[in-house]
Amino acid sequence: MDIKFVKRDVLKEKPDQKNLGFGKYMTDYMFEIDWIRGEGWVNPRIVPYGPIEMDPAAVVLHYAQETFEGLKAYRTKDGTIQLFRPEMNARRMQRSNERLCMPSLDEETFVEAIKALVNVEKDWVPSEEGTSLYIRPVVFANESALGVHMANEFKFVIMCCPVGAYYPEGINPIKILVEDELVRAVKGGTGFTKCGGNYAASILGQVKAEKMGCTQVLWLDGVERKYVEEVGTMNIMFKIDGEIYTAPIDGTVLPGVTRDSMLQILKEWGYKIHEEHVAIDDIMKAGHEGRLEEVFGTGTAAVISPVGELVYKDDSVTINDFKIGELTQKLYDELTGIQWGKLEDRFGWTQTI
Numbered sequence: 001m002d003i004k005f006v007k008r009d010v011l012k013e014k015p016d017q018k019n020l021g022f023g024k025y026m027t028d029y030m031f032e033i034d035w036i037r038g039e040g041w042v043n044p045r046i047v048p049y050g051p052i053e054m055d056p057a058a059v060v061l062h063y064a065q066e067t068f069e070g071l072k073a074y075r076t077k078d079g080t081i082q083l084f085r086p087e088m089n090a091r092r093m094q095r096s097n098e099r100l101c102m103p104s105l106d107e108e109t110f111v112e113a114i115k116a117l118v119n120v121e122k123d124w125v126p127s128e129e130g131t132s133l134y135i136r137p138v139v140f141a142n143e144s145a146l147g148v149h150m151a152n153e154f155k156f157v158i159m160c161c162p163v164g165a166y167y168p169e170g171i172n173p174i175k176i177l178v179e180d181e182l183v184r185a186v187k188g189g190t191g192f193t194k195c196g197g198n199y200a201a202s203i204l205g206q207v208k209a210e211k212m213g214c215t216q217v218l219w220l221d222g223v224e225r226k227y228v229e230e231v232g233t234m235n236i237m238f239k240i241d242g243e244i245y246t247a248p249i250d251g252t253v254l255p256g257v258t259r260d261s262m263l264q265i266l267k268e269w270g271y272k273i274h275e276e277h278v279a280i281d282d283i284m285k286a287g288h289e290g291r292l293e294e295v296f297g298t299g300t301a302a303v304i305s306p307v308g309e310l311v312y313k314d315d316s317v318t319i320n321d322f323k324i325g326e327l328t329q330k331l332y333d334e335l336t337g338i339q340w341g342k343l344e345d346r347f348g349w350t351q352t353i
């Protein structure tokens with residue numbers, strides 16, 4: 001791909017690496033490419049980061065034809081920069097886009113675009129413990145048209161921002177509200193895609209959770225509101241009687257890259273994994289009987305987030321005395337060890353820029 005480069009006159013000042021938070025500081029440049037029916041993907045370019053001009057009748061603003069991805073670049077101790085399983089994001093975006101009738105970049109071009117942008121933004125990849133460069137690709141229908149149909153014009157953009165922990169709690173346990181009224185996804189819908197609409201529909205639950213002093217929402221299945229599915233920004237796993245339980249990837253749950261990586265590590269360590277539908281009643285019961293040993297969320301932004309308390313209707317259970325569990329900590333150390341190049345990458349997950 002022949003990527004045009006438009007240099008900016010003045011580079012931005014870089015933020016303090018100790019106070020990055022999540023998604024607050026965008027870097028100097030972004031990658032853009034357009035899709036036009038009949039022509040395909042055209043005009044790849046890296047340009048100064050800034051506002052995009054858009055017609056108020058753009059399809060995305062009305063009918064939410066949009067998907068996005070999230071991955072990270074890590075600075076290793078010898079200063080090199082590596083990506084973590086970017087091909088998984090490329091493939092997931094292709095599946096999301098198929099569902100939303102949107103065109104996708106092929107896997108090679110997707111990864112090439114990310115590498116080209118990160119290469120330009122090398123100095124933005126932070127080196128402070130626990131930090132990385134978050135990479136956010138997004139594709140949206142850019143055609144101006146008010147009829148509901150597959151659009152004829154799309155724009156794909158990649159932006160980057162140096163980040164620390166997603167939650168203010170960092171790797172300390174969070175409290176989660178189990179949502180028993182609103183639902184996130186049903187089979188045949190868009191639950192397995194990373195489309196903005198899924199997140200828009202989750203915000204009311206998030207507001208409710210925050211009012212109750214919780215950090216996140218745990219969604220139940222959309223039909224019976226009985227089985228655990230995923231958390232607002234993460235997949236979720238439960239360690240009960242020494243075995244691992246997590247919802248299967250069968251249409252309603254996001255196929256998380258971190259989820260998949262954790263499961264591979266857990267399998268290698270000999271854990272019995274149940275990718276199956278588990279009723280929230282059984283989880284709460286296990287909690288009251290002292291068999292719910294650890295609960296943790298997994299996601300690119302969140303990495304691994306221990307859950308210290310589950311609130312469900314009038315009931316609540318505290319997990320591991322609201323302390324990070326031994327396995328949760330071990331998984332965090334293992335995964336981030338590979339990502340930051342401290343441990344050997346025996347799975348072949350990382351790609352050097």
Ligand code: COI
Binds near residue numbers: 302
């Ligand atoms: C990610 O983990 O990359 C996500 O996309 C979650 C996000 C909604 C904060």
